[in-house]
Amino acid sequence: MSSRRSLAVRMSVGLLLAMLLVLVGGFPGNLGADPPQPEKPKGGQCVRPAEWMRHNHMDFLKHNRTVAVREGKRVRSESLQKCAECHTSRERFCDRCHDYVAVEPDCFDCHIYPK
Amino acid sequence: MTMDRRSVLGLGGVLAAGVILAPGLRLIAAPEDVTEASDKRRWGMLIDTTQCNPACTACTQACRTENNVPLTGDPERDIHWIRKVELHSKDGGKPDRSLPVLCNHCEHPPCVHVCPTQASFIRKDGIVLVDMHRCIGCRYCMIACPYKARSLVYSTPSIPGTPNRKVPMRAKGVVEKCTFCVHRIDDGGQPACVEACQKEAKGGMLFGDLNDPQSEISQRLRQVLSTTIRPDLGLKPRVHYQGI
Numbered sequence: 502m503s504s505r506r507s508l509a510v511r512m513s514v515g516l517l518l519a520m521l522l523v524l525v526g527g528f529p530g531n532l533g534a535d536p537p538q539p540e541k542p543k544g545g546q547c548v549r550p551a552e553w554m555r556h557n558h559m560d561f562l563k564h565n566r567t568v569a570v571r572e573g574k575r576v577r578s579e580s581l582q583k584c585a586e587c588h589t590s591r592e593r594f595c596d597r598c599h600d601y602v603a604v605e606p607d608c609f610d611c612h613i614y615p616k
Numbered sequence: 617m618t619m620d621r622r623s624v625l626g627l628g629g630v631l632a633a634g635v636i637l638a639p640g641l642r643l644i645a646a647p648e649d650v651t652e653a654s655d656k657r658r659w660g661m662l663i664d665t666t667q668c669n670p671a672c673t674a675c676t677q678a679c680r681t682e683n684n685v686p687l688t689g690d691p692e693r694d695i696h697w698i699r700k701v702e703l704h705s706k707d708g709g710k711p712d713r714s715l716p717v718l719c720n721h722c723e724h725p726p727c728v729h730v731c732p733t734q735a736s737f738i739r740k741d742g743i744v745l746v747d748m749h750r751c752i753g754c755r756y757c758m759i760a761c762p763y764k765a766r767s768l769v770y771s772t773p774s775i776p777g778t779p780n781r782k783v784p785m786r787a788k789g790v791v792e793k794c795t796f797c798v799h800r801i802d803d804g805g806q807p808a809c810v811e812a813c814q815k816e817a818k819g820g821m822l823f824g825d826l827n828d829p830q831s832e833i834s835q836r837l838r839q840v841l842s843t844t845i846r847p848d849l850g851l852k853p854r855v856h857y858q859g860i
Contacts, residue, residue, distance in 0.1 A: 571737060573652055575652075582782070
């Protein structure tokens with residue numbers, strides 16, 4: 502009975518330690534991986550502050566598309582086509598981040614955006 | 617000279633007319649940044665079949681280039697937003713007339729009714745659209761549509777030459793159809809088929825606002841004898857035909 506309990510204690514301590522290691526050190530695969538470097542955009546200010554865009558561009562785009570397609574309200578200066586005037590390459594801008602975080606938006610199956 | 621009340625009012629009227637007209641005029645030149653579909657409008661079309669040459673494909677070709685609609689070469693799976701249909705007389709004689717058939721943008725569209733995801737919907741101005749972002753390709757709408765106006769994209773489309781950047785392609789597995797060139801209408805323009813018919817053929821296609829009694833299409837509809845395809849179905853199509 503007691504030996505079984507001590508085994509359980511030892512196992513949970515080990516598990517905790519392992520979890521701590523992962524938390525502090527990260528997975529070995531990520532060790533040393535540089536953060537993504539999206540290409541510097543051409544032109545002036547982004548449609549929203551860059552910091553906000555970094556966090557919210559996906560919701561921003563999806564909100565805009567609902568408004569544009571279903572309600573028929575087009576904001577031409579903020580359309581998906583407009584992004585390409587400053588962020589001129591999908592591979593060197595959008596994909597650099599998306600590959601890093603392993604998201605694969607299907608937008609470009611349909612939307613024509615410069616490679 | 618002193619201005620009496622009436623001339624002051626008249627001047628106000630002129631100014632107001634200027635203000636009302638100006639945005640409309642600018643719309644045609646270069647679209648404003650923000651535009652919104654209006655529920656005051658009902659877009660519709662009148663096709664004069666007496667002007668339609670069976671050999672002419674100006675409208676169908678223009679549609680393909682404008683909207684990036686590929687030809688796969690497989691007649692079973694080809695995508696048509698607008699197609700030429702030949703009319704036979706009931707006694708089985710030779711086809712003597714040809715007319716373009718496209719989405720009728722019905723007032724009571726059965727496609728919208730059956731859509732399980734609300735991908736097919738009626739926009740405020742009456743245009744029936746497929747929201748490609750919601751379509752799951754189930755094809756209920758294709759079965760419901762009595763005009764065969766819809767096509768499923770069976771394989772990843774490829775366009776010869778450079779596609780029109782203004783219109784997104786559609787991916788494999790969605791259903792697509794005529795949009796009345798919604799992107800052009802929103803910019804104050806006309807559908808590509810109508811424009812091509814005017815430029816390259818006899819101009820038998822007329823597009824406009826059915827809600828505006830002064831529009832050319834409303835006036836013509838009052839003057840000429842016209843019908844719709846299968847009016848008996850009660851769907852109230854907004855594509856009208858003259859001469860059939």
